Amino acid sequence: MMIATATTAAAQQEDSFPYNNERFADIQMLRYKVEGFENLSLRQKTLIYYLSEAALQGRDILWDQNGRYNLRIRRMLETVYTDFTGDRTTEDWKAFEVYLKRVWFSSGIHHHYGSEKFQPGFSEAWLRDVLRSIHYTLEEEIFPVIFDPTVMPMRTNQRDGEDLVRTSAGNYYGPDVTQAEAEEFYAQRKPADDPCPIMMGYNSRLVKDAGGRLREEVWREGGLYGQAITKIIANLQQARPFCETQQQQRVIDKLIEYYRTGDLRTFDEYSILWLQATEDLVDFVNGFTETYGDPLGMKASWESIVNFKDLEATQRTEKLSANAQWFEDHSPVDPRFRKEKVKGVSAKVITAAILGGDLYPSTAIGINLPNSDWVRKDYGSKSVTIGNLTDAYNKSARGSGMGKEFVIDKETLALIEQYGDLCDDLHTDLHECLGHGSGKLLPGTDPDSLKAYGAAIEEGRADLFGLYYVADPKLVELGLTPNAEAYKSQYYTYMQNGLLTQLVRIKPGQNIEEAHMRNRAFIAHWALEHGKADKVVELVKIKGKTYVKINDYEALRGLFGKLLAEVQRIKSEGDYEAARDLVETYGVKVDPAIHREVLGRYERLHLSPYKGFINPRYSALRDAQGNITDVRISYTEGYAEQMLRYSREYNNLPDVNE
Ligand code: ZN
Numbered sequence: 001m002m003i004a005t006a007t008t009a010a011a012q013q014e015d016s017f018p019y020n021n022e023r024f025a026d027i028q029m030l031r032y033k034v035e036g037f038e039n040l041s042l043r044q045k046t047l048i049y050y051l052s053e054a055a056l057q058g059r060d061i062l063w064d065q066n067g068r069y070n071l072r073i074r075r076m077l078e079t080v081y082t083d084f085t086g087d088r089t090t091e092d093w094k095a096f097e098v099y100l101k102r103v104w105f106s107s108g109i110h111h112h113y114g115s116e117k118f119q120p121g122f123s124e125a126w127l128r129d130v131l132r133s134i135h136y137t138l139e140e141e142i143f144p145v146i147f148d149p150t151v152m153p154m155r156t157n158q159r160d161g162e163d164l165v166r167t168s169a170g171n172y173y174g175p176d177v178t179q180a181e182a183e184e185f186y187a188q189r190k191p192a193d194d195p196c197p198i199m200m201g202y203n204s205r206l207v208k209d210a211g212g213r214l215r216e217e218v219w220r221e222g223g224l225y226g227q228a229i230t231k232i233i234a235n236l237q238q239a240r241p242f243c244e245t246q247q248q249q250r251v252i253d254k255l256i257e258y259y260r261t262g263d264l265r266t267f268d269e270y271s272i273l274w275l276q277a278t279e280d281l282v283d284f285v286n287g288f289t290e291t292y293g294d295p296l297g298m299k300a301s302w303e304s305i306v307n308f309k310d311l312e313a314t315q316r317t318e319k320l321s322a323n324a325q326w327f328e329d330h331s332p333v334d335p336r337f338r339k340e341k342v343k344g345v346s347a348k349v350i351t352a353a354i355l356g357g358d359l360y361p362s363t364a365i366g367i368n369l370p371n372s373d374w375v376r377k378d379y380g381s382k383s384v385t386i387g388n389l390t391d392a393y394n395k396s397a398r399g400s401g402m403g404k405e406f407v408i409d410k411e412t413l414a415l416i417e418q419y420g421d422l423c424d425d426l427h428t429d430l431h432e433c434l435g436h437g438s439g440k441l442l443p444g445t446d447p448d449s450l451k452a453y454g455a456a457i458e459e460g461r462a463d464l465f466g467l468y469y470v471a472d473p474k475l476v477e478l479g480l481t482p483n484a485e486a487y488k489s490q491y492y493t494y495m496q497n498g499l500l501t502q503l504v505r506i507k508p509g510q511n512i513e514e515a516h517m518r519n520r521a522f523i524a525h526w527a528l529e530h531g532k533a534d535k536v537v538e539l540v541k542i543k544g545k546t547y548v549k550i551n552d553y554e555a556l557r558g559l560f561g562k563l564l565a566e567v568q569r570i571k572s573e574g575d576y577e578a579a580r581d582l583v584e585t586y587g588v589k590v591d592p593a594i595h596r597e598v599l600g601r602y603e604r605l606h607l608s609p610y611k612g613f614i615n616p617r618y619s620a621l622r623d624a625q626g627n628i629t630d631v632r633i634s635y636t637e638g639y640a641e642q643m644l645r646y647s648r649e650y651n652n653l654p655d656v657n658e
Helices: 042-057 059-065 070-083 091-106 124-133 142-147 179-189 226-242 246-261 264-276 311-322 324-329 373-379 387-397 402-406 410-435 451-470 473-477 487-499 501-505 515-530 553-573 576-586 592-603 639-649
Strands: 020-024 027-031 204-208 214-218 282-290 301-309 345-357 366-369 381-386 537-542 545-550 610-614 617-622 628-634
Touching: 020 091, 027 091, 027 387, 042 226, 042 282, 042 301, 042 345, 042 617, 042 628, 059 070, 059 226, 059 301, 059 345, 070 091, 070 124, 070 142, 070 639, 091 124, 091 639, 124 142, 179 204, 179 214, 226 246, 246 264, 246 282, 264 366, 264 373, 264 381, 282 366, 301 381, 311 324, 311 345, 311 381, 311 410, 324 410, 345 387, 345 410, 366 410, 373 381, 381 387, 381 410, 387 410, 387 610, 402 410, 402 592, 410 451, 410 487, 451 473, 451 487, 451 515, 451 553, 451 576, 487 501, 487 515, 487 545, 487 553, 501 515, 501 592, 515 537, 515 553, 515 576, 545 592, 553 576
Parallel strands: 027 610, 345 381
Antiparallel strands: 020 027, 204 214, 282 301, 301 345, 366 381, 537 545, 617 628
């Protein structure tokens, strides 16, 4: 599971590093600084170098997972971009550049967050002329995929009542597979009483053969995406001798075994080894990991991150994980749903060194893995917050004017300026290290029973755990918050984001689709509604502008605790109807008047609602024998330059993958 950034930050501090890069459409590109890389040993740098290569080799996999025409469209667009010799000053050309940059950013033709298809600002006739001029033949069937808004309109459709598989453009199911067929296929294969169930369907596409029979095409060496997986394996093998511990070598060996066999039992074994490898400074994720892109929440997109521990900041998360049992025992949920013994929550703050696959360029700021419920219950999980990315977000948001525009008064703004970053970090830590790891399913509850609502409920559960505890006196006692007031900054920004500012990411007339946005919306709206009688939180109008007004912070904490108890019950019992009711009532619909107002206020600030990162570039210096003698890092590569280089150097999959 991962946590994505909200749209609230307010930051300070001077720094000459060029955090902000170019802007286009609704995107602001940033750079992140790999603080401390130069001070690592040659062995550690070499390990990072090869793992980074492994992180980039899987790029094409995600493109194909996001839609079966994406690789063909990308290659066509890039050829036009590099080969076109005509007029590059026309409106069509400018619109073309924006379109290509958006497609790069999303690893496909649908919005990375909202999932809706991009509408090109250039005409089909113009593109046909350009393609003729460079002698490029694009299959006829692809033109409507690009230009017809009714063809593949959503990558991941979550609209209640529709056939989510048939109406989603993602490539996790064959084009003729229905939701009912997919659900039936996996329901039949689910063993009745397996205490260690595999992540069913996690690493395959479900397709229909010519006779109409369903079967899985497994993503493994020699199978679907095998060409890219072979390259990943080769780089993992080169990384292996530079691991600092034997445990980490075993992790790599097991990962390779899994990539070769596609066996999901091997994947669980790998996950256990991975979560237990906590001694190494350098660490990585590489594989099919998160299921947000599958409308049924089963099939995992490919991603990678390579990182090393931020030793100083990790002291913060270690305090939390050392007290994990205390937090579990004091949580406001029904004791039947608590873990009697919290196992192995390891938590650290990391410095990202490279982002790949579904973590690039748009990325998470915290990750908690593995996702298997039984592995988490029996072995625990590894949780990270990514310090240098959060830092880059905060630095880039400095002076953005968001706070001044949306925060109700000077006192609250001062509180946010003083404690906002600190409490944001803490909330992320609580969400990742403790929230996801807390609680348990009742015996016999199917972990997939919440279906399409599972992700929003799970993210909501982790957020509520964080919200409840960020206000706890225990945090002051542990020295994590400086006083009993600081948490209010988090309560205010959370409610402001959930009720108002996150709407800047939604187009007029659209619903909230993405899981993290749905969870923030349902928490904020539920608290607003249930605190109405006592005026705990209000939306007030001042000079025509709507603001969040929190009258009683303590009562708001009580509401968060109450909702946490209910959400935990829903998860523990697998209560699908209640999950659907909660998410649909509070987390999906948008008030059009407030939406219009927020969009207008935001537009006047000239900001971009989404951000993503250009990776640093690593180059290895070698001696005559080919041994690496140093690894240099540079931050000068541009966005388009990087994307074009990746398409050249990590061009691992054919146009059509079947
Ligand atoms: Zn999460």
